[in-house]
Amino acid sequence: MVLAESIQHFPLFVGAFALAAALAFLQVLGGKRFRAFSPWSAILGMALLLVAACFEWHGMWVGGMAAFVEVARWWQSSQSHNEVQFGFFIDPLGILFVTFLSLVTFLFLAMSEYRKSAPVSPLTSAATVISVVGVLGVWISATIWMAYLGLGIFLIGQVFWGVSQSSKNIEESHFFERSIREIFLAMTLMVSGSAIAFDSSGYQRLDVYKVEVVTHALVWGKALFLAGIFVGFRPFPFLGWIRKLPPGALLQRSFIFQHLQGALFLGFLVRTLPAIEAVGLRQVGALIAVSLSLFSFTIGLFQRSVVKSFVAWISGGYLLVLFMLFSTGPRQAFLYFTGVLLASLILSRVVSEKEQPGETKVSATPIRFIVILGSILGSGGVCFVGTAPLMELFQSLQAVSVELVLLAFGFFLSVWLVWKVGIQALERSALNTWTKGAYVIVALWFLLGLAVLWTGSLSGGLLWGDFDRVGSAWILSYFAGATESFLDHPRFIRATGYYATCLILGIGVAYGLRHRWTILMARFPRFWAWGEKVLRLDELGQNGLRLLVQGAYSIEYWLAEKLIHFAAPALVLKAVVSMSRGIKLSDIGFLKAIDASARKSIQFGSRTLQAVQNGDVQWYVLMATASILVLLGYYCALL
Amino acid sequence: MSSHLISLMIAIPFLGALLEVVTPLMGGRSTLCRWIAITASLMSSLVGIVMVSSLHGNQPGLQINEVFNWVGSYAMTYDVGLDGLNVLFVILISIVFPLLVLSEWNRKQGAPGVFGLFLLLQTGFLGSVVSQDLFLMVFFWSFTAVPLYFLFAVWGGQEREASAFRFITMSALGNALFLMALVIIYFSVEPHSFSIKDLMGDRIHGTFDLFGSQVPIASIAFLLLSMGIACRLPLWPFHGWFTFQATQSPASFFVLLSAITAPIGLAVFARLALSLFPAEFSRWSHVIVALGAINVIFGALMAVSQRELRLLMAYAAMTQMGVVLVGLGSRDSAGVVGAIYQLLVQGLALTGFGFFVGSVRDRMGHSAFVSDEGKPNFGGWVAFTPFLALLTALVFAGMLGLPGLGGFIGQSLIMMGSYSSYPLPMTMIALGVFLIGYQFFSVYRSIFLGAAHGSDSKEVFDLSLREKSLILPIVFCLIVLGFFPRPLLELVRPSVAMVLSMMK
Known part of the structure; x- marks a missing residue:
């Protein structure tokens, strides 16, 4: 394989990333004049990314959706057997993700601007942009070593966030320290694994990963790498941070430390999935992901605070995304990820602890409507983007299998927890108040979460025979080798049965127990305390x-x-x-x-x-x- | 490229040191001494950087060489040269020493002495790394102990005499062992020679009758050489003098030990061990790696319990020495190249750390971030010192090997190279790095984050222009080394490949 000595053609994304990051840094280091424009300069950065994505999209469409790959030597020359390569790999999935995440972040920053009573500091908006640039860098990297640069940029963003928040009180500083420590642990495991599994044959490209001989080093290296990715998602037993979660800034905190972080590690996993599969770790990963999700959901159910339950639900939700990735593939994982992300962004506004003074007070009915829809979206309910991947997952698993049982239980707990959160949030005396701009953005998020937008099916693939299809499943073209077809009728019926049962049961239990939590806590105090103390494993x-x-x-x-x-x-x-x-x-x-x-x-x-x-x-x-x-x-x- | 530039590079600081001696006698003030020191140091650094930039990648062997007979009858030559094994250390010295002079810019008392000793040290260390004659190398290496002793003994802390005495005792012992090795090597080769070029490969033959058993002379020489250099490095379990020195000397002086002496010492060891004793190195590589792994874990564990920044720096240096030893002992191209690269990166990162410690001490009068009762002594500094917080974060990131900074390249190469032969030590490197990171994050949080306490804005002020000019170049270098490692790696790799081929 002949490698270039340097990159000849840089994709437009690189320029857009650099500009966005520069604008972010200027907000912080550019003096008062630049800080006055915050967070609009951050929003401008995201807009630049969207524009770049459109251009790349157009270029790819003209080229017949062929991926752009350019790889060059990075650390050493061709005479060395341990050369490390870097480069860019822009495929339809990468462009899709860049576009999606840029759009969501754009809306997130815009929404933050509408919170006049709690304006986002320049450091926070800079942190968001830099973190996004890091995440997207992972998604367009051609080699794992290049992807680590994206991780490094993401960490800088986290430091900015930590500095912006941590000066307020000691809880924020402890939260930041813990977060950065855990991501550092994840990074150490991943880099160690990559070094162990380093293949000197030159096949470092993530798009054409090829394993000729499965060696002991390769297996151990990939296992360590996978362990690092799991740590990056901060599942149980790394959920101890929930106990000391500082109040306030829930939207920003969960966006950077859960959503962006989840997107970052998801990018690593999506790109290295062929390698994980080649060494036989795919099934192991699936089992671990779904098992850890059960723990996360259960811990969420034990929490007295709605905010803590909520962040535990997000953690469990992303673990289900991993399970989906291992079991069915990137397309389904991406769709489910979209549902969890959008639902949690919508619900964050309601779940935030304090009433926001100074904003226009609105009737509670629209809020209830938003919470209900948000809970349906988060639970993969009908007509939303999470339905299709869940249905495909239920269909793909064997009738009598551990994975199916775990998935069903996990899905049930997820639905229960998200509805518990929604109901608890609505029943609190302090209602969040909304501005008109916030309504618009939430509506856009709901729009992005509709199943018909992604799959062309109104119900999200819940009807046998596809009677509700109104458009083509354009998403298929963005995932190599993806096909959408219903399997045999018995499997479909079984899948629908599982799906509906878990969904209805989850909602029913959440609603039925809504007033009984305090009674249960009082009746079983030790059990409840043990549930909370599980977090103290750390x-x-x-x-x-x-x-x-x-x-x-x-x-x-x-x-x-x-x-x-x-x-x-x-x-x-x-x-x-x-x-x-x-x-x-x-x-x-x-x-x-x-x-x-x-x-x-x-x-x-x-x-x-x-x-x-x-x-x-x-x-x-x-x-x-x-x-x-x-x-x-x-x-x-x-x- | 003129080969006399090497001698010029070595001589300029020495001439500067002589001027420092003369200037006070002629009534010159400390201002003049400062300017002499920075001029001499910068000129030498400039010459060094010019030479380095003229080197070509993918070429093993010496690219710039200057030789003339010194004491011909005893085969002592003045032989200095630049190749891939020492080029990075010329860069390290060229960058760090002017910054060290700048860090002492405001010194009023004893300025000629301090600057003169700095310049002598620059001469000594440069001579150590570029020497291609064993005698010359020992001369320069041993010479560096003397200025360090005076720096510690005169300008150290309360127990400066004791700490300086410990330092000079260990140095003298080490230098003596090194000299013994030198003599043995000289006499075991026919014709006698001190030239490294002549001694390369397994040229040291013969055995020594030790209580009836025939011990190879090469083994004895290798052992003496190793122990001689180890005495001046922070290697467990003989590191007590080093950590004691950390608590007694000013931050900039301790930088000389941790960021210069230790990397240069390991560089000298790497050159001599790999070139002159390939067979012995192979035979003892597992011991070297084991020692490295122990240093990594021990240094990391000790660092986690520290409450004082200087001691944290000392144990972090110890950990990094261990990482480099594992890389060297791996005998793999990636591992050895990574080890040499890592020495440069860690030298720069430890310099940055030292300047950070100095900044804290300048403001607070001490560098204990946690009291004996376990409570943070100060916090919330980010509100007063945002620039210091940002640069410190980047220095810490460089030490921890975060992607985008030089440490990532070095550590990754070391891990790549060492796993196949030594999987357990490689795993210990990962563990040690994580533990160090654990403590670094804790330190960062306790000093910069949280609500401000223990200090107010009058005591704690952001970096001055001088302080920025100290740390910014370090951070810039770390970022460049993280993004563009290839030019330097391509200088190192061919020389490493050449010496490793002798091993095989």
Whole structure:
């Protein structure tokens, strides 16, 4: 495979992303003049993305819906066997997602502007735009390493949000810290997995993923990668943040930390699904996703606060999206994701804790209408976008299978929970007030959530024979290999039965128990407390870490401080000092001995000579005569 | 490209240091000393950057080389050169030292001394990395201990004498072991030589009779070399002097240890071990990797419990040294290239961290972010110091290896290269990085976020122009290294491939 050294043609999206991000940064760093335009500059950024999407869409349509792919070397050259590539992969699905998310964010920011009593700070709107740019970057990346850049940009957005909110109180700062920590854990797992599974054969492109040999490293790498993605969705047991959820800013908070984050990790998973399937992790992933969704929904049901129940429902909803992705494919997952996203945006306005002063008060009837419709949308009810994927999912699963049972139970809990939230929100004394602009935007969201817009079917595929089809299922052309066809009649009837039963039962239980929660809580206080305490599983991890740290500290203290820096030097120094003293003593003694010997030998000689030199003449004559005789004898010998 | 530029690069800071000595004697004030220091440092850095930019990728071996006979009868040559194994460290020194001079710009007392010692250190470290003669390398490497000792002993904290003594003891021991290795290498090769080019490959032969068993001389030399360099690095369990120094020295001086000495030390080790002892390196790679993994986990666990920023920096440096050791020990092209790249990135990131710590200390007088009772000492700084908050976030991100910054490239390459041979240490790297991240986020939250307390806007002010000029270049480099790693990686990779081919 011949790779370019650099990217030759940058898609229009890149320019739009850069401009949008630049506008966002200017809001924050550009001084008061730019801040005054917030969040309109952010809205302009989203508009630029939409325009770019339209151009790309047109270009793709002219080209027969063929994907645009351009990949080049990034980290090293072709002579290296471990080159890492980057590039852009823009297919119909990518354009669709970019368009959809840009539109939703555009409306979200516009809606925020209508909340005059609680204006969005420049940092928050900048955070939203930068996070969206990061998410969309993942969806148009050709390789996983490029997608990580999108993750990095998303994290910068989260930091901006954290900074904007966290200065208010300590709860916000703790929430931010926890969120960023969990996404960092997800990222660490994913990058580690990618490094382990790194394929040096050059097949890094996500659009043509090919596995020739399934190796041990590939399986472990993809498993770690998948674990990271799950952590990114923050399912149980990472739901502990719900307990300490700060009040306020629910719409912004859930948008950035749940919806955008979910979209980000969904992008990773959609693009790497062939790889996950190749190593046999698809079914495992499906089971894990649906099981975790059950936990999330159940925990939501135990929560006393409607806001906490709501965010738990969002978490569970995205796990059902994952299940759908693993079981049926990206199209169904995308449709269900759309339903959860739009429903939660609509319901957030109602679920927010405090009444917003200063806004025009309106009658409660429109609000009730919106809540009911929003709950239907969120529960995948008839005529909305979630119906079709649920029906297809129920049809695709085997009649007697664990997945079907789990799905049915999960769907039932989802419906129960979202209706519980809706009913609780409506029955609170503080009603949220709405401006006319907010109504328009909510109406647009409802419009986006209609099944007929996406599938061409009014009911969303609930009628056998497709009698309610009014348009073509244009969405099919945006998903490679997608077909929409009803399976055999018995399967369809079975699916309809499951769907209707779970839906009606969920709504019925939510409505029937609406006044009985407090009674149940009072009757089963320990059980209820246990349900809430389930969230404290994360504290086990923190206590474990604390114990580990204390252990490391004590080892460090005894080993490095006591042993190495006190005991070891003490022993070594003592030995050295003792040796030094010994040498010093022996050295002194030796020198004294030499000194004494030299003195004695010299003294002996001098005494001897002194004895000779005693004043008697005969000794002098004798010495002289002996000396002469010695000399004469020497010279005779010489001769 | 003239090969004399290397000598010019080394000599300019030395000449600057001499001027620093002379200037006070001639009645010069500290202002003049500052300008001499920054001029000399910048000129040397400029020469270094010019040389680096003239190098071509995909070329192994020395691309710029200057040789002349020094002490010919003992085969000592003045041999300096630039290749893929040392180019990144020339960049590191060229970037960091002018910033260090700038960080001490407002020093009034002892300015000539501090700046003179900085310039001597720049000379010493540059000489260490570019030397292609063993004797010259040992000379420069050992030389760097002396200015550091004076910096710590004169301008350190309350226990500066003790900390400086510990430092110089460990350094002297390390330098002595290094010198012993040098002598053994010299005499075990015929003809005797100190030239790294002549000694490359398994040229060190012979055995040594040690209590009846024949121990290869190469093993002894490798062991002495490793321990000699390890004595000057923050490696567990001999890191106590390092962490003690962290609490005693000013932030900019500690940057010299953590962000310069440690990476340069590992760079010297990498060059010598891979070039001169390929067989021994292969044989001991599992020990190196094990030591690296232990450092990663231990450093990370210790970092999690810290309440003082300087100690956090020390343990973070220890963790990163461990990551690099795992990369080096993997003996894989990706791992070794990643390790060398990571040394540059971590040197820059730790410099940024050090400047952040210095900023906190300048404002609060201390850098303990949590009190002994476990309560945050200050918080909510983002309202007063938004620029500092933003740049600190980017420095932290660089240290943690977030995508888009240089650490991501280095860590990913290390993990790619080390998994196949050492899966468990690779997993420990991921765990260690997560633990460090855990603490970094906690530190960031406790200092910058939440409601303001423990300080007011008069004490806590945003970065001045001088402080911005310290941290901005670091952040800029980290971003460039994260987005455009290829030019530098292409300089490193061929040299790494060449030394690894000797191993195989």
